[in-house]
Amino acid sequence: MKVVFMGTPDFSVPALKAIAGKHDVTAVVTQQDRPKGRGHKMQFTPVKETAVELNIPVYQPRKVKDKEFVEILRNLKPDVIVVIAFGQILSKEILDLPKYGCVNVHASLLPKYRGAAPIQWAVIDGEEYSGVTTMYMAEGLDTGDIIDKSVVKLRDDETGGSLFDALSQEGAKLIIETLDKLEQGTAERTKQDDSLSTYAGKITKELGNIDFSKPAVEIERLIRGLNPWPSAYTTLNGKTLKIWKAKVEEGSTDKAPGEIMEVSKRGIKVATGENFLILQEIQLEGKKRMEVSAFLNGYEINAHHLGD
Structure with missing residues (x-):
């Protein structure tokens, strides 16, 4: 099949490599440098770097909808x-152009988690x-009709980063199966039930600001979901403290959420809205990311509360 591939970040790269190994990728379209x-x-975008390595022509239109670029696509005659994860909306003119249409690989089990950040929100x-x-x-x-799905079970310690990697590889496998079905005429169309859809909005840095009045289990998931970017954080003695790893410990207290209950080699025990959160891996502003046990070798925590 003659394929035009549109993608931009690391997530798209395994799929591009897989398709190029089996089909004729006549062009790659990616965001501008x-x-x-x-x-x-x-x-270069990660997809452009890969395309250059594979000797595939690269196009980087400012707007993919521009008439001049639509004409270029038409002349490529893609199947x-x-x-x-291209990053631009395609016009109906482009959607109707290829013989088999435009096929998207989306990192969620649609119709759930439509939108920009389905991977992080699944963890959070x-x-x-x-x-x-x-x-x-x-x-x-x-909102388009579903062709195929591939299900991945989340691990207990799943992070936004580890799920990103897993779904990137899964997407590469699934798109090859889907293209085979398109070629053989066996691809199915399943309409999405819009009533079951949820929207996975963009992730912002502000989302990482920990609210200790929430249950510890929710905070722990936020920490994993925002690892590696933008990371969950609080403040310690007026400095930003990024939290990279934590665990939940059951128990109750009359102390205020954010209160430091205990500091030891096993972690920093903090009161939350429900149960306790044990901070295990942290990064204080201006310092490296490290286990709490290592952090305590060079830093004495004399604060009583986080987030002030």
Whole structure:
């Protein structure tokens, strides 16, 4: 099949490699290069880096809907356009262009978790399962008919980062299965039940600000869901304290949420709205990320409360 691949971040790379190993990827479309780091040096997107390695022509339109670029797509005559975390909305003109349509790989079990951040929210919300869905793209946000799904069980220690990696690999496998079905004429269409949909909104840095009045189990999930970005945090003696790992300990107290109950090598025990949270891996502003046991070797915690 002649495939045009649209994607931008690391998440899309395994799928691009898998498709290129089996089909004719005639072009890759990705977001424009952006300046990065202190020197503001222009940096390729991860998908562009991979396309260059694979000798696939790369297009980086400012707007994929522009007439000039739609004409380029038309001239490429793709059988299918595969879209994975591209970052731009496609016009109906593009959606109708390929023989087999435009197929999206989405990192959730649709119709649940439509939107920008399905991976992090699955962890934050305490879902038992997540997965990837391939679907025919429609004009709405993640509303197209479902083709295939692949289910992944979340581990007890699942983070946003580990689930990202798992679903990225799962998506690469699933898109190959879906393309095979399209070619063989066996791909099914299952309409989404809009009443079952939830919206996974963008993740912001502010979301990581820990509210200790919430139950410890919710805070612990937030910490895992926002690892590695943007991370959950509080303050200690006026400095930002990132929390990378914690566990829940059952118990009750009349102390205020955020109160430090105990400091030991096993962690920093903090009162919450329900049960206790044991902070195990932290990073104080200006310091490296480390286990609490190592942190205590060079820092004495004399504060009584977090988040002041």
